[in-house]
Amino acid sequence: MQFEALAQQYKTPLYVYDFDGITSQYEALKNAFKARKSLICYAVKANSNLSVIRHLAQLGSGCDCVSIGEVKRALKAGVPPYKIIFSGVGKRDEEIKEALECGILMLNLESEAEMYRVETIATSLGEVARISIRVNPNIDPKTHPYISTGLHENKFGVDLDTAKRLYIHAKHSAALDPVGIHFHIGSQITELEPFYEAAKVVSDLVRNLKALDIELKFFDVGGGLGIKYSEEETINPYNYAQVILNTLKGLDVTLVCEPGRFLVGNCGYFLTRVLYEKTNAGKRFVVVDGAMNDLIRPSLYQAYHHVELLDGKGEETPADIVGPVCESGDFFAKNIMLPLTQHNDVLVIHSAGAYGFTMSSNYNTRGRAAEVAVEAGQSRLIRVREDFETMIALEEACL
Numbered sequence: 117m118q119f120e121a122l123a124q125q126y127k128t129p130l131y132v133y134d135f136d137g138i139t140s141q142y143e144a145l146k147n148a149f150k151a152r153k154s155l156i157c158y159a160v161k162a163n164s165n166l167s168v169i170r171h172l173a174q175l176g177s178g179c180d181c182v183s184i185g186e187v188k189r190a191l192k193a194g195v196p197p198y199k200i201i202f203s204g205v206g207k208r209d210e211e212i213k214e215a216l217e218c219g220i221l222m223l224n225l226e227s228e229a230e231m232y233r234v235e236t237i238a239t240s241l242g243e244v245a246r247i248s249i250r251v252n253p254n255i256d257p258k259t260h261p262y263i264s265t266g267l268h269e270n271k272f273g274v275d276l277d278t279a280k281r282l283y284i285h286a287k288h289s290a291a292l293d294p295v296g297i298h299f300h301i302g303s304q305i306t307e308l309e310p311f312y313e314a315a316k317v318v319s320d321l322v323r324n325l326k327a328l329d330i331e332l333k334f335f336d337v338g339g340g341l342g343i344k345y346s347e348e349e350t351i352n353p354y355n356y357a358q359v360i361l362n363t364l365k366g367l368d369v370t371l372v373c374e375p376g377r378f379l380v381g382n383c384g385y386f387l388t389r390v391l392y393e394k395t396n397a398g399k400r401f402v403v404v405d406g407a408m409n410d411l412i413r414p415s416l417y418q419a420y421h422h423v424e425l426l427d428g429k430g431e432e433t434p435a436d437i438v439g440p441v442c443e444s445g446d447f448f449a450k451n452i453m454l455p456l457t458q459h460n461d462v463l464v465i466h467s468a469g470a471y472g473f474t475m476s477s478n479y480n481t482r483g484r485a486a487e488v489a490v491e492a493g494q495s496r497l498i499r500v501r502e503d504f505e506t507m508i509a510l511e512e513a514c515l
């Protein structure tokens with residue numbers, strides 16, 4: 117990747133995405149599931165740039181969305197409604213109504229109260245809502261506590277007994293069509309065991325429901341496949357698919373999976389330029405033009421992202437890589453070994469394709485970075501750098 121040329125052409129801070137890499141990730145997962153009918157629904161929250169979604173849609177991907185905004189993004193990017201799933205613990209009435217009107221594949225319900233809302237809204241529209249229920253299987257995904265979702269202490273989904281009760285209600289409701297079942301136990305999971313255990317518990321529930329004459333068509337295993345940020349061992353997609361498919365023997369269901377990070381995480385880079393070097397009583401800081409408002413994962417989760425200094429030469433000494441935001445938590449890396457940098461040197465922050473730009477903000481009235489796609493050796497802008505006028509427009513309109 118020609119990072120220096122990209123930084124020159126599009127300026128920094130800059131997100132760069134390798135679209136060919138995204139294709140490879142998608143194909144690897146799709147192939148892993150080839151023994152069964154499957155639908156990959158890309159989790160839009162990981163990277164919701166319209167061009168990224170369109171790229172995946174052209175490969176055949178659907179989308180997993182967590183707000184009506186994401187549903188509309190998916191539709192705008194060309195994803196057909198019958199490949200869109202809408203999840204989330206707090207859907208508003210308006211969101212439910214719009215989703216039903218769009219005719220999406222299914223609404224993924226996360227509570228009993230939500231099921232009754234959906235039933236009421238569908239009835240008032242004269243529609244039948246296709247639903248799945250998110251089961252919380254109480255399985256530890258062994259990941260960072262902030263991104264664990266499949267334990268009873270987490271707000272997501274309903275327990276197995278409640279799920280069964282909801283399916284029985286839905287089966288007898290004229291406004292609900294229970295077509296799927298869903299679980300998602302967490303993100304950045306690097307061990308197979310939690311996936312196996314969750315799939316096992318939930319597939320047993322599907323068998324149980326079948327005995328009650330409730331036949332589900334979609335078995336949605338959520339996302340969560342981890343990627344390499346550093347030296348960690350990750351799961352091979354083939355093995356991942358195998359352990360899940362093994363739990364589905366005898367069931368005629370389409371496998372749905374909702375990867376976010378796996379598809380885009382390692383295909384994204386964040387480019388930032390050095391502004392200054394400084395030392396505070398011997399402690400070395402490299403101050404760059406990107407900041408926590410651009411990429412918050414290190415500040416939020418102490419997440420590790422490999423930092424590469426382009427053309428770095430000479431003796432390496434420990435340094436913190438920090439941004440201009442007025443917070444001590446504004447850093448990309450701490451105590452990494454780095455040669456002495458010069459003003460304008462480019463640093464490449466790796467594995468920034470997932471939960472990078474989507475979690476960025478205007479904190480400190482900093483415009484959001486531009487985004488660029490690289491495909492078959494060609495680069496193109498896929499999001500214009502946010503300028504001051506755009507940032508203040510909604511407030512200026514109220515002055």
Ligand SMILES: Cc1ncc(COP(=O)(O)O)c(C=O)c1O
Nearest residue numbers: 159303304339340374375376377
């Ligand atoms: C319901 C649901 N599906 C899919 C995902 C995507 O997760 P990941 O990026 O870990 O694959 C998430 C986020 O964790 C989610 O909440």
Ligand SMILES: N[C@@H](CCCC[NH3+])C(=O)O
Nearest residue numbers: 161263303304413470471
């Ligand atoms: N934002 C998290 C992942 C959360 C997944 C959303 N359910 C991260 O950067 O790792």
